[in-house]
Amino acid sequence: MDKDVVSAKLFLIIPLFMPLVLAITGFYNTSIGDYPNTVYGQALCRGDVNSTICQNCIQNESQEILTLCKSEDAMIWFELCQVRYSYQIFFSLMVYTGKYPQNLEQKSSDPIHYNEVLTYLFNNISTEASYDPSKRMFATGEIKFSTETIYGLVQCTRDMSEDNCNSCLLSAYGDFETCCFSLRGGTLLSRNCNMRFETYQFYSASSLILTYPSSEVVKRKNRMVVVITGVPLLVLAVLKQPNRQNALLHELAGPTGVEITEDGELVPGSEDLHFMNLSTIRAATDDFTDSNKLGQGGFGPVYKGVLPNGKEIAVKRMSRMSRQGLEELKNEVILIAKLQHRNLVRLLGYSIDGDEKLLVYEFMPNKSLDFFIFESRTQLDWKTCYNIIAGISKGLLYLHEDSRLKIIHRDLKPSNILLDHDMVAKISNFGMARIFGENQNTTNTTRVAGTYGYMAPEYAMEGIFSIKSDIFSFGVILLEIIIGKKNNGFFFTEHSQTLLGFAWRLWKEGKGLEIIDPLLMESGQTIEVLKCMHIGLLCVQEDPADRPTILSVVVLLGNESVPLPEPKHPALAISRVIQIDQLSAANPSVNELTLSNVSPQ
Template sequence: MILEHILFDHNQLSGPIPTELSGIATLKILRLDKNNFTGEVPANISELHNLNVLNLANNQLKGKIPDLSSLTNLNVVDLSNNPFDPSVAPNWFSTLQSLVSVTIDSGGLSGPVPERLFTLPNLQRVIAISPTRRLVGNPVCLDSDSSSRSFCSLQQEDLESYRTNVTQCGSTTCSGDQGLDPATCSCAYPYTGKMIFRAPLFADPSDRTIFQQLETSLWKELGLRPGAVFLSDIHFSSDDYLQVQVSLFPSTGTSFDTSELINIGFAFSNQTYKPPSIFGPYYFIADTYASFSGGVGSGKSQMSKRAIAGTAVGCSFLLLALMSGATFAILKKRRLEQSSGRANPFASWGVAQKDSGGAPQLKGARFFSYDELKNCTNNFSENHEIGSGGYGKVYKGTIEDGTGVAIKRAEYGSKQGAVEFKNEIELLSRVHHRNLVSLIGFCYEQGEQMLVYEYVSNGTLRENLQARGIYLDWKKRLRIALGSARGLAYLHELADPPIIHRDIKSTNILLDDNLKAKVADFGLSKLVADTEKGHVSTQVKGTLGYLDPEYYMTQQLSEKSDVYSFGVVMLELLSARLPITKGRYIVREFRIAIDPNEHDYYGLQGIIDPAIHDAAKSAGFRRFVQLAMECVEESASKRPTMSSVVKEIETMLHNEGLSSSGSSVTEFEHAGQATGGPYSGAVVVTGSSSSGGGAISDISEEPSGSHRGTRY
């Protein structure tokens, strides 16, 4: 694995900066700004000779400003707002020929700014005095050439918007949601969104040639008409992120069709589109496509002024009535909360977290005190640690009745919002199924967020495929696929209202002592309260490589989004590969390689896991591949339901001469009923819940290595 980017800004990390970073010789971008790092900057940071961007701003770093003279590839450096020892400007200021931007305001500097600094050929920005003043009035800014130096003029904190030079289209104007296509000077519905670059290698947004490179790469790599890209509202945010509003225009007609939009959304969501290297890593926030949301020409009639006025008056009276009712309800609720505060550990949750949702509606999950969980893990000792992840650490413990449990403890700075925490508790405490991880209890005390699960001993599916923790032959993989599918089908078709998991992946499928699969981690799950609607409008959350491209493009979440993610897991079972490896996407690799005319391996001999080569010659193997590819169809309407997937895999096991441990034939005949069959006794969701809206930043990126321990 080649690691080039470490972007840990805004993570509330604390303690000293790890000296081990110097061992990552390939590192090009290091952003640790806006954390709580303390101590001195490690001296061996000067060994990162490939570093282009170094941002350590807004921490509590002390001692001397580090010597960066050996970092000859450094373009951007920001050491601002750290209590460094008072000193004059360091010599390396004026020796780094590649330097584009240097920022050390509020960093303890004193004395004159070295005039040699301004002889550097690529320098675009210098901020070395204060957060709001540049070098205006300094001698170097008084000569005749100073007009070309961006650091010699006062600029707004948010840089003025900039638009690239597009084809002159005269006075043509477009109405409604349409935009002017710069390639044809005609009106069309553009696909729009915001590209956010977290570590660009330049600081001057007025350099037209740079953004012309971005325009060209967009229309070329996305297969658009030459020039059919328009960039606008280009500026640096207060976090030094470069934000660019992007408008992409269709090559034919006035709007994109569904398949074109899916391809574009896939390119952005799975990072297969690569911008010019000078822009660095990015993420994309898509807007809802106007042509899908009832834009211009949707046939809506215009109301008369009299009708509008009448409606406004009626709405005003209705609003007053609602406000009065709401005020009464809030006062009543507060009185109830005050009266039950001592008995209910969640009575103050809504107030403390600025969340009006109140306490979670619990069935079957118990409240654990912090002391109880501390005692059963020997004060959360390392000996009890069995896993870790972005959320925090997982500890094995034994509670008073002798039950083995896994305790998922959120670390400081990595805690869920109250809404997400309640969401996971509510869902897991009311949904019981043998292929879903059971929630035993939770702790919300002394600033802690902990979830107490049943202990699942054999780790994640990812670990066992990658690290070979347990040998998984073909029949075991079929059973694992079946168990996972049954858990998902239960959520989709037997829960009332249905539940969409939204983060199905191989690290969220756990294996118990008998290799029974259990679906875990409901932190991103959504209830579909309106079953007639069939989808939920929501901002995109999920994991790159597993993300449904249609959901990413339309922001319309449905059960078929889980089906797509499960299809990717099926391909992992076949190949033991990560969804994205060295820029190659597993779905595309299978799609290209499949050869129906190749009898033995279906064209997949170079992709499938050698451990199951012998199974590849069976009819069941070929049908499993076909089913996986149906699940990852780009159009959601072409994907099967999870109950259909369950029945298909059961048939495969039956043909292998194996029992599928209970048939799903009766289970899904009457979706929505939880009586009878192998799931008798299941608790069906009957309430409602909502998870908080998220941003695109909620999309996580899977690490390329296997996880240590068990994920919950």
């Protein structure tokens, strides 16, 4: 849709917000235009404001979002209201991606007890907002801590179900538990839910007054988040705001970023990570014994370890012969330390001591996705597969659109998707990732690095990469999950085609069920499996412009009513890559493929 047409339609939507959003106490969904030229809009006011304040806030936000945002999906938050528009229908669809500015508040003098009190407060008011119909998904509460009172607020958009509201708030806790604890005030903003706390009363509603129990009975089963930031809530965040993006890019390049000396030393304290002694890691891994080795990547071997406090870790040990070098290590530390999301692997610390260069991660007990797709297929039912697909898409959405930086992963593949004890998918290995500017769409490189079978053809053959390169890789993974076969090497079969080409041909002939893994058909819903196959084929189309954005993918996965376009011919140029480097076909686990016989244009 033409961006000018979008703006014109938005000007028509905005007046619709005014009387209707007030008539239903501060919330409204609307749309204008016929499919596919439809624009969807939503407005929400904070639950404690009156109709006049609500109306003024919505009017001001509506003008701001049109001035600042020209993207396919945008949202703007003020302290008292929020407005969103999108090309895609998003009503009743829960897509959690939290946003928070840089923390500025001072820390509590008793952080452990303080965090327990905050968790108790937010557990209670989140349950009240989610499951008490009279609260209309808005609740506030207060609780004593030492000589002061902590005030908290939570709210969900009212198109959410009770369970989805609660799930949004639970997800918030999982994402921000590690980054923002112990501060004395903050706010979380997401598409579907908001949370805030302060040590002063910032709302006008009556509060749920709580008293924190002193006994051990308060050990919680369901943990919640308190996202803590300290930026005043005038305009907290705007999707697609170039100035903010550029400032963060400058921050990474400046003195506040990770510092590594010419000798390869990572300067302790130059990033918000734990510097770990080599002796501690050696003890944790039993001096890197083979029995603790989890696998081998382009970076080097990965070992399991157990710290003195009993916490399990995974340690990536840079090989002296690694084709990835210090630049990849620095790149990964910079990026993953800046990113926090439930579907991204968590970096715990690092150690650099002479020739030893180590990265320490949370341990993923269920290994990586490739093990389950290609080696232990019987352990995957359709529900698990669908949740994994959704998890990867949400992690990628965070990287492309919702993090403080715009990140292109460039090496998305099943072995870089790790699975925790609940089979939650977490994207890992950011050594090849690149930061994009807000208005940057594509770039190219003379050093093509990635993995055969998952690289988009424009990247493999010409060195051009973009967010659509990651979409291609995601599509390959999706199809491999459904079909149960690897894309690389598939054309050596009697079909004489790539996996993508064969799947597309059967799809066009109405025989898509013939290529789907029978084990999934036994446990899953045929319509849902075919829909995911359809989405996968859309992602691997030859022309990058034809591939959907990851936001569109998330919407399509979560909404049955959105029609899907017919996929065009998939990229077949990938089948020629095998002629360049036969080594990679023989060893698909190799992390990096340098296409020495291809000159990027």
